[in-house]
Amino acid sequence: MKLMRVGPQGQERPVVLDSQGEMRDLSGVVPDLAGNGVSLEALEAIRAIDLATLPVLPEGARIGACLGGVPNFFCLGLNYAKHAAETGAKPPKEPILFSKAASALAGPNDAVMLPPGSEKSDWEVELGVVIGKPCWQVSEAEALDHVAGYCVVNDLSERAWQMEHGGQWIKGKSAPGYGPCGPHLVTADEVPDPQALRLSLALNGETVQDSDTSDMIFGVAEIIFYMSRFMALVPGDLIATGTPAGVGLGMTPPRFLRAGDVMELSVEGLGTQRQEVVAG
Secondary structure, eight states, X not given: OEEEEESSTTXXXXXXXXXXXXXXXXXXXXXXXXXXXXXXXXXXXXXXXXXGGSOXXXXXXXXXXXSXXXXXXXEEESOBHHHHXXXXXXXOSSOEEEEOOGGGEEOTTSOEEOOTTOSOEEOOEEEEEEEOSOBSSOOHHHHXXXXXEEEXXXXXXXXXXXXXSOSOGGGGTOSTTOEEBOSOEEEGGGOSOTTSOEEEEEETTEEEEEEEGGXXXXXXXXXXXXXXXXXXXXXXXXXXXXXXXXXXXXSSSOOOOOTTOEEEEEETTXXXXXXXXXXX
């Protein structure tokens, strides 16, 4: 299934795409696509609905974040071999984990407002993984059985705040709107191999990131297995699994986002995003 949320900010309705690609309104039967609303049990309940009984919503509405909120917004750093190389870092021996504030969530096509004082904001196309089943001390072989689905994430980053102010990376990752996700939450049954997905990002029409999830140092199953050794993952948790080479920080000289820039990004089978950068 492909699930979405559409409508004005704060008033989004959950929808499911039918076989014709029409948006069927789930708001009468599903509270929202968040937390237990995207558990494996909840997704099975949606599958059991006769979609022909649901109202069709017209095209043209704003597309919101594919999740209405997240218990946790986790991320991985330096998880693509070529990206680690472009930053001058050694490939990590274990996954580098950090978080974004849940308030960073945004729609896939919402404008990105540079926060006051930002001079080094950067782009990062990523594969997002949504947990659908409580996950604690799972084996790598069992890990993917705990995935509800996948989505596109732009892990926008303010590099000065991330790297020049001490402490944890979360400061540079969490500005409002710095976590666009969607357009779709694509259920796991439609993604047979999360390590075989092309992902790309174009800046002002020029492709700057173009890679494949096979370049991940730690694959999705290993990430979930590793994280579950240290914490209990819960339905609705979102994990951004790292970005490939081609970020602005890795360019010579570095190239950071400016008002008027346009980012267009996609992950194979999961949809596309388009964000215009505006001054804060």
